[in-house]
Amino acid sequence: MGIPMDDIHAPTVASGPTSAPGRNGRDVSSLSLNELFEEKTRLEAELKALSSVLDSHGVTMSTTLTTFDGYPRDDLDIAQIRTTRARIIRLRNDYKDVMTQVEKGVHAHFAQLQQQNATCPTPAATAPATDLPPITTPAIEEATSSQAGIIETPFAKINSVVEGSPAAQAGIKAGDRIRSFGHINWMNHENLTKVAEVVQRNEGNVVLVKLVRQNESGEARDLSLRLVPQRNWGGRGLLGCHLVLV
Known part of the structure; x- marks a missing residue:
């Protein structure tokens, strides 16, 4: 139900946006929730831009890059497409890792608030403790509504x-x-x-x-x-x- 993706090679050619320096391989478990949301937004923007690179070539992640007899298609920039695809795959994995940490962080945040309110049910206790990570209301709502970690890329x-x-x-x-x-x-x-x-x-x-x-x-x-x-x-x-x- 689709064409298998070609083997991926990574020639040294430009393929569109790249991650911010030092972000690849970063241990996202050490980031605060707000930093995780920033990373999520950055990854989504880069994935969207890379998807536009593929769109500009008229291909998708699964479009075959060879002719029927196995030769590279001469109407496509094969090197750039393969590099872009490889980058998208790596960023998708990064995105999964970030959203896994977001889900854990949101659960931990609310669990801590509930525990605090249960032990000290006073008006003052309803405010977040100073040692809790500062999380904006839109960020909490976003995490609650998309805890599965979905970037809605058409599939x-x-x-x-x-x-x-x-x-x-x-x-x-x-x-x-x-x-x-x-x-x-x-x-x-x-x-x-x-x-x-x-x-x-x-x-x-x-x-x-x-x-x-x-x-x-x-x-x-x-x-x-x-x-x-x-x-x-x-x-x-x-x-x-x-x-x-x-």
């Missing part, structure tokens, strides 16, 4: 949609790129097998689908749609659409 594309199907009724269109399908995203879709599991488990229930859609002028916009997998709609399957990896 699948809608290849076709059957008229009158559950997918069509939800407003999904051919060409849409899926950012998340329920709790499934680019880090855990496992070649789309987990998407199929979510569909099977949620027959008759609402599944939130986040996607990106391009208009005729090439402008992209984010959408959140409510999809209800169901049978007996007049066609095959529970969705009535075909997904492929991007």
